[in-house]
Amino acid sequence: MTSLDAEQRVEVALTVNGLPRAATVPSRRLLSDFLRHDLRLPGTHVGCEHGVCGACTVLLDGEPVRACLMFAASARGHEITTVEGLSEPDGALSPVQQAFRECHGLQCGFCTSGFLTTATAYLEENPAPTRDEVVEAISGNLCRCTGYQNIVASVLRAAELRRERAAGQAS
Amino acid sequence: MKPAPFTLHSPSTLDETLEVLEELGDDAKVLAGGQSLIPMLNMRLAAPAHLVDVNGVRELATVSASASGVRVGALARHTQVLRDAGAAAAVPLLPQALSLVAHPVVRNRGTTVGSLVHADPSGEMTAVLALLGGSLELRSRTRTRTVGADAFFLGPLEADLQPGELAVSATFPALPPRSGTAFREVARRHGDYAVCGVAAAVTLDAAGRVERAAVSYISMTPTPVVVDATDAVSGRLWDAADWAAAARSCGDAVDPEPDLHASAAYRRHLGTVLTRQALSEAAAHARTATDAPLETAGGAA
Numbered sequence: 001m002t003s004l005d006a007e008q009r010v011e012v013a014l015t016v017n018g019l020p021r022a023a024t025v026p027s028r029r030l031l032s033d034f035l036r037h038d039l040r041l042p043g044t045h046v047g048c049e050h051g052v053c054g055a056c057t058v059l060l061d062g063e064p065v066r067a068c069l070m071f072a073a074s075a076r077g078h079e080i081t082t083v084e085g086l087s088e089p090d091g092a093l094s095p096v097q098q099a100f101r102e103c104h105g106l107q108c109g110f111c112t113s114g115f116l117t118t119a120t121a122y123l124e125e126n127p128a129p130t131r132d133e134v135v136e137a138i139s140g141n142l143c144r145c146t147g148y149q150n151i152v153a154s155v156l157r158a159a160e161l162r163r164e165r166a167a168g169q170a171s
Numbered sequence: 172m173k174p175a176p177f178t179l180h181s182p183s184t185l186d187e188t189l190e191v192l193e194e195l196g197d198d199a200k201v202l203a204g205g206q207s208l209i210p211m212l213n214m215r216l217a218a219p220a221h222l223v224d225v226n227g228v229r230e231l232a233t234v235s236a237s238a239s240g241v242r243v244g245a246l247a248r249h250t251q252v253l254r255d256a257g258a259a260a261a262v263p264l265l266p267q268a269l270s271l272v273a274h275p276v277v278r279n280r281g282t283t284v285g286s287l288v289h290a291d292p293s294g295e296m297t298a299v300l301a302l303l304g305g306s307l308e309l310r311s312r313t314r315t316r317t318v319g320a321d322a323f324f325l326g327p328l329e330a331d332l333q334p335g336e337l338a339v340s341a342t343f344p345a346l347p348p349r350s351g352t353a354f355r356e357v358a359r360r361h362g363d364y365a366v367c368g369v370a371a372a373v374t375l376d377a378a379g380r381v382e383r384a385a386v387s388y389i390s391m392t393p394t395p396v397v398v399d400a401t402d403a404v405s406g407r408l409w410d411a412a413d414w415a416a417a418a419r420s421c422g423d424a425v426d427p428e429p430d431l432h433a434s435a436a437y438r439r440h441l442g443t444v445l446t447r448q449a450l451s452e453a454a455a456h457a458r459t460a461t462d463a464p465l466e467t468a469g470g471a472a
Binding site for chain 1: 173174175176177178179181202205206209210212213214222224226250273274275276277279280361362
């Protein structure tokens with residue numbers, strides 16, 4: 001094992017929420033810790049740290065991945081979107097965020113950023129899901145308050161809001 | 172939880188990767204998707220001195236399908252294989268099984284070849300490779316060898332991969348015409364490791380009679396064995412075959428271990444039920460894969 005004093009450090013340059021960011025960190029720095037500690041973006045939550053709970057889910061080039069199951073170094077050159085990057089350019093809530101607020105899709109809020117990122121990417125892929133498809137899509141995220149009914153309702157509502165906003169822009 | 176310190180190597184070509192692996196030998200561990208390795212590092216169940224991150228080796232991120240089968244490169248994610256229309260057409264068992272691997276978010280990162288090298292007896296892809304008689308291509312700086320599934324899996328979490336070697340691809344051969352497949356599993360929670368899982372393949376003759384039936388298991392055997400179920404159903408029409416008898420005959424060939432989640436008896440029970448379901452689903456799938464009209468037990472179709 002490498003001694004702590006001699007621990008290798010690597011330069012990590014990537015795009016986070018549309019902005020170029022860089023930091024020099026130990027090679028073993030997980031992407032979740034890199035976002036929270038090195039880039040001071042604490043919206044990404046750390047739950048189980050072995051890929052089960054989904055709280056740390058972020059978007060890597062648009063696709064949801066577990067930030068606790070990736071090293072920051074492996075994200076070099078890629079685009080990361082965290083929960084901080086989901087809102088509209090003018091600061092308004094995104095359809096998914098708005099829907100979670102309307103439908104009481106969060107209780108303690110610990111799991112919420114993972115649900116928001118997962119649902120955001122899923123609705124890009126499937127803009128008009130059925131209830132069963134939503135349940136499957138969020139099956140990798142755990143809510144210990146067990147607010148799943150409202151979370152499912154929120155994702156379905158988010159799909160509606162996306163359509164309403166798209167129609168509003170078109171008219 | 173933090174991994175123990177390690178030295179990271181990030182090659183960008185296959186040649187570079189093989190050079191680094193040769194130089195480091197036993198001290199190196201390859202990092203691809205990391206969905207099994209990084210939890211082990213986080214929990215400090217593993218602490219390799221060197222990690223060789225192949226995520227930058229784009230030439231390994233390939234899926235190529237032909238009539239003879241599907242070749243999956245070391246960096247192809249489960250999701251990439253699952254979405255590949257050519258792969259689904261050539262080897263339908265791939266998407267059937269891949270949709271049961273963990274959750275979509277984990278499949279976005281995890282690699283199919285990585286899950287084979289991990290050799291977890293609960294890993295769906297180990298049973299798929301075994302049932303189809305597939306193989307892995309292992310490459311070191313000085314040699315390339317192809318190892319069949321029957322020889323590659325040595326034991327739980329143990330595969331025939333030598334220091335200096337990289338598993339560059341896995342090949343999943345297509346089944347003969349008039350074949351069908353299915354994958355059934357039971358897990359305590361959706362997306363968890365299965366308590367028992369069965370991959371089944373059935374091949375019919377031109378008249379719709381069973382020519383060959385076989386299954387392979389996950390979470391039932393230390394390595395994925397292929398159990399032939401043909402005897403009980405050979406020559407019977409696909410919808411009149413006694414799949415329950417075939418399933419019972421398979422049960423004698425496996426000796427599952429009890430664990431926290433299931434007793435051996437429960438696991439054996441699941442094995443019989445899921446085998447019957449998977450075989451009969453595979454037979455129906457084989458029937459639809461057949462071009463010519465077939466007889467059924469009730470008369471001409």
